[in-house]
Amino acid sequence: MSKLSLGGKTSSGKLSSWVQPSFGDFFGGSGSNSLPSTKGLSGESKSKTQSSNAGVGGKKLRKRKGEPQTSKLEPGVFSSRRGSQENQDESWVDVHAPQTQAELAVHKKKVEDVESWLRVHLDLKSANKGGAVLLLTGPSGCGKTATVHVLAKDARCHIQEWTNPTTAEYRKDDAFMDSFDPASRFNSFHSSSQTAAFQEFLLRANKYNRLQMSGEDGAQERKIILVEEFPNQFYRQPGCLHDILRRYVRTGRCPMVFIVSDSLSGDTSSRLLFPKDIQEELSIHNISFNPIAPTSMMKVLSRIATVEASKSARISLPDKPALEQLCSGSSGDIRSAINSLQFSSFTDFSLEKSLWASKKGKSSKSAAKSTSRSKGKGRSAKSTDGLEESPAIGGKDASLFLFRALGKILYCKRESYEAGDVPKLPAHLSEHQRDKLLVDPELVIERSHMSGELFNLYLHQNYMDFFSDVEDVARASEYLSDSDFLTAEWTSRSTMLEYGSSVATRGLIHSNSARAQADQPSSVGFKPLHKPHWLHINKTYRENYLTAQSLFISFCLTPVSLVTELVPYLAMLSNPMRNQAQITFIQDVGHLSLRRFPGRLKLEALGDKDPGLLDLDSDTDEAGTQSTEPGAQTTVPADTTAVPTLPNSQEPGGDLPASQPQPTTAEALLDEKDLLIEEYDSD
Template sequence: MTWVCQAGSIRKTKELWVDKYKPHSLAELAVHKKKVEDVKKWFEEKLTAPKQTVGRWTLVLTGQTGVGKSATVKAIAEDLGVDLCEWTTPVPTLWAEHVHANSGLRYISKLEEFENFVEKIRKYAMLRPTSVTSQRKLNIILIDDIPVTSGNAAFARLGKCLTGLIHSTQVPTVISLTHYHKSESNDTAMWNSKDLESLLQDAGAHKIAFNPVTTNSIKKILMRICKEERYDASEELLHQIAISSGGDIRHAIMSLQYYCLDPRRHSSALATNGTRAGSKSRDSLVPRQESYGLSSALSSPCGRDETLTLFHALGKFLHNKREINGDVDIDLDPFPLKEKLRRNSLKMDVPEKILSQAHGKVRTVADFLYENVLDFIDNEAVDDAWAVVSYLSEADCLLAGSPITSYSSENMAQLIAASVAARGVLFGNAHVASSRWHTIRSPKLWQTEQSFRSNKVNSINHTMFYAIT
């Protein structure tokens, strides 16, 4: 049971707003009209196609979470008056339950359950009505939860299953593929949606990509909900929620309901964010958050968590990926640089933002870069190695005698050292080694320091022992 506010008071509600205000018609969708028209046109063509038509019955919708992929399909099905058959992931039997329970149930993985479902769909295709005028209602199949696979063998099984479905089905079938947010895609066991997307397209599926919902569209939905709930939300609050959602309409609605749990929360949160922004602009090397776009509202209580793992951040610096065709036009550049000083644009955010997202200790980041950077420099680029080591040495000098704190600290020496180390690696490595898998090694310096401390303690103990005897 959740709580929402009404006219300055708080009342109970048993329903989440994200379910209460889910769209039931095309007019209620926050998706761009062109995308809705494209999906609806595809359905109309398939629903009127003759039964003998083989293949091309599968539509793949791609995009991040909360952009309206499934909602669009359901609203169109309602508008066309057809039945929607949706794949619902069954509750799996845990392996521990299977081993210890005496129920006699056979353990079935999610992938196996999905394969059984697809096999039923392929058989069900033969029962499809022969025409639109048939007494039986037409059907649309929606697959919105593809099983997560681990390993090449499981991914091959999933690909074979979906490819067989695309080749055999004669019922309009929609497969929704979610492009996970960068902070959500660190799980190495998760299948690569890009690879699966290419596999489905090669098998004959038609693709329509959904973009993040615009800020104005999200604000319109939020204002409509506030009107229905009789909640007087400020324009500033709705704008902050819309920006922080990153184009995810469900995230925005949940954030609005969260704020309504306590009408006093949003005023203090906005004031806190304003204070943080002001202090960052004075004391930090990180550019203002406005320059980061929709994914920038890191300090917002309702914003996405953009935390990066330490190794993810290190990988960005070490691999040093840049745009291919980003050469600077010397004639148009008011401050032309020498050839050896020019670099193409980076394929990532500014280094300071990545460091702040990683929440790592500056000394730790510098030590890892020092230990591993040479593996990522071309073997013939001796000058690059010299330049990178020089920058890391300067960062080390800045860190000498400084307390080991995280990047979020207000210590200016720490911020400068982190910036010098990261930007020095990116700039100095002008000839990146060919892309291949590298093991990120733990700094040998740590082992040396640990041995030194251990030997020092042993020496003191031995000295004290002989002094006593």
């Protein structure tokens, strides 16, 4: 994106951005970026059109806006359009790229975080030697790159960015260039791997300053190394990157910023490239960006719309509901929101018109809907709206992080019915009366990108905290049991999976009678979510079972009697005829600590960005805490006085990621609705 914007600034006339081809036919302006070789031809046409001001030539005339005599010749129809000509060809994302901190749509706190980090590490006189590394994560289009660029500009430092070399660069073996270009000495480097090239880049970026150009002030000598794309090798072997980073942290002189977009699939995520231990080892500071909050996105969109509308009459200012629709449809991706705004604002585009009309109908409908349901609901209602319907233009495939998906099911928001249409249940079923559900469980599961079975496990691990009545729990657990039963037969499992997860989610939601009515105050407040234990438990169980059989095979017993009779008693006997492995196993499995609350289970908190993948192998070394910001992890969460009488084994403990709101008593008192919103747009 930064490259695009650079191109945009230097040559607004000669633009080849992605929007252009689609508008080219209509505006006829695509000729303006014609190749130098056609210059003569265009000159010819100029003379031609000057002589004959036919309507056909009018189109071609418009591209030479610098020439006064042509403008005289232009028909009046076109003259009004001319002012906006250059901007229409250019992507608004680039035109309206934020220039100052005030223009950034990113939350102020995040900007400050990044700024303070940069201030500390750009200061060359500061004592800390070695390169500092900052890692910015967040969904795409949440303003990570824009923030870095704006801040670098403010700090008057220069950004040196790594781009993956393309194959074209490898073919620079021009003999003529060789003899003159001093860079040819490094030509061997072109044929080497991307990894080597990356290393070389770091070395040089670190060692050499930019050439002092005349007219530039000396303060620009500070620089930041920005890495947004990674050589492919690093995805396959993250160890390479770690080695290079280790070296860099020792020897580097300027701060380095990595920008990694979160992805739900989890294979190219920051987790792979920058695992926690590496982050801690190299003291990489991680700042995670959230999606742009709807309010600040609205601000930006309406600003852009106003500016553009004032520039040109061809732009029709979208009305407020339409903007809101764009906002919610983009699910926090400001880049896609601006792009769709641009696309939807050209009113005289025939194809687009029909789209716009259809969208308008839809959006007015949704507006009506949202006003009807937003009685005291405010923003939360809208955000759910956005999930349910995707707009015709710029609809981003909204996906949910596991953390939010679980929250949607467990908090199960409802809204009260209109006075008229409350479905009446017969008296004996009145306890099953529930208000209308605001979430669509099947949609939530679909958006969580997980198999229903695994999602159920997550629900099972966490649902208990959200229930207060044993009878509700009994009903909920019955539904979970049902859903496991549905998928029991492997021949039909693929079909039944969806039904199973549907039964589990809907069952959980229905059986939580504390949340039956919309206006019932939520009694739970914030609860930390955890990763399921079952997979780990089941694995240990099977492993131990097999170990028992292989270790004690000479006793010729059935496995069940082996583990329930022999091993426990062997643990009590002092029988010397055993080998070391057997003794260890007996100690481990035969003895059960008779403490009331087993300490063996480590609760692994679920972060809000965790992909929820199944890595069974890494289950054993789960000691690493999940905190996303090691630095901010100093405060142990205040004890929620929820269950003071019992030494609760599920105590939040210190492993709560800092990205999750810490459960303080103040927050527990908060309304759950406010809390979710706060989670969405605060930090």
